[in-house]
Amino acid sequence: MSLPTETLAVVAHAAGDLRVDTIAVAQPSNGEALVEIAYGGICGSDLHYWQHGAAGESILKAPMVLGHEIVGTVVQQAADGTGPAVGTLVAVHPATPGAGDGSAYPAERPNLSPGCTYLGSAARFPHTEGAFAKYAALPTHMLRALPAGLSLRDAALTEPASVAWHAVSRAGDLTGKRVLVIGAGPIGSLIVAVAKRAGASEIIATDMHELPLENAVRLGATGTLTATDADAIAAVSADVVFESSGSPRGLASAVRGAVRGGRVVMVGLLPSGEQPALISLAITRELELVGSFRFNDEIDEVLAALADGSLVIDPVVTHEFAAADALEAFDLARDSSRSGKVLLRF
Template structure:
């Protein structure tokens, strides 16, 4: 294996994306070495490639991209007892570096010391071989594919958002944005018991995909004001939604989310846009509309695996394009053009199957 090439997708600076051969890493005592299989391209990967930064996270040295991933264990560290060579696993990309107060109360995603794949200065896993903390690698059942395993990462955002929103039996839900995160939020809201889910987007093709995945109604956004969009949501649902999940991050969309939500309801902000936005906070305050944020996810992989294994959730329709790792640059161009939904890179040249 030492003689094998570890082809990796590396961003050097804004606009500079390269395929490079790096050494095959050795796992530490608590790590496993993985032969990567499927890695999805996320909007954040494209952002680092095109702009070299996301907020305070700046690419200052070459960084391997990729954090939506699955692979096979090929070597285990000396202290690892939970996994063995040959195990197929899904990777949770965020690993706390220390057991701080956030880890102790179960909200490890908020730990300031967290390691996160493909977030400067930490390398991601869009490569042939990658080492990761064994406690954050989850064994996949035989009936869950590698691609489904890779899609657990975006699916986890939907799970965390719906948990924070309090989606339950009979909930009425409005989702702003039918990109990958909006669509997985739709899937999770439905499986958690939402009675009606309406989803909005600028793209008619993405709304068609939302219908395929179970949306009760769709709204193609035009040039209307946030208040007018809120009225369209109300007339479409026949009521104001109890829960709105905002997956765009655009200021008008967040405004519409607040106006649309029923008094006493909840708005969850998933999409990240400008650092400063103007919002109708008085409208929210006097109607007791709760506004909640989310940061990635925590404690979601076991639930996601159980739902995929039981076939309660079908994420395969989200994958619209597949490329071998050698064609990663073409795959990134495809993603940046907004073509399709989820672009999946296949890292194992001997196994290009889902």
């Protein structure tokens, strides 16, 4: 087939300046395949780059193609013959581990490597371009062939589902456990689904809005609470709490809602710098506060679970837009009272 020289792309130029541009198609180098992107999910980090020109301490210094939650089809195999063949449907693991400054980290947890880069990230300069584009040149180590029978649309949430799977793995065995999920946005809702699959007997979800709570029930929550009902949340006494709101108040609710001797898995990324926390209560209850950051090879388990039907996550998607309408899609995605996961269709 004749390969294109230009492609539509969703580009953050500066705070408040999001554009659908036409850019040159990157020429794949050795170890890279050209992928025709089918779907891309709008993540909170994409929204932050658009709204604030930064995601945490990653500051936008030049226009950057957004997007790391992507699936597509290989249209040109890597020149060195590595990676999937032309026509292969693939999900994308957007991380490239790296040694960085040489700081120590567990070798079996490359998500913690100090030099790790991620598609669509301004953590370094030049930035790591994302893949919200019709065509993207991607390293073959990122590509995971979809299991037979799994469609690109059904695999569209593989990346955020892997984040949720990693978080649940950080919690330990959930069989028969009571679980509390603080924040039922896309990641929180996916945690509900993965926790259900992992055997949790009771799953309580909290949020500020009705729509995410309704979605959480569809995904397996056995009960819901309004996030402002502090007394009801404290009365849950969950064996495991997942904090996925990314707010100091959410973390406080997580600590209060955990049973004595319980575990709190911190998934939501709080703003950089010092944050208030109920550390005294965590100490006297002997709580285990555990961080959870991105994921490693859990993506392979997620794909298998999606393919065999044991993980059902489609209700997380509430809207789908053509990529040309990305500005409208982003505007909706930032309103959690009206949307869950918003997909761009390329």
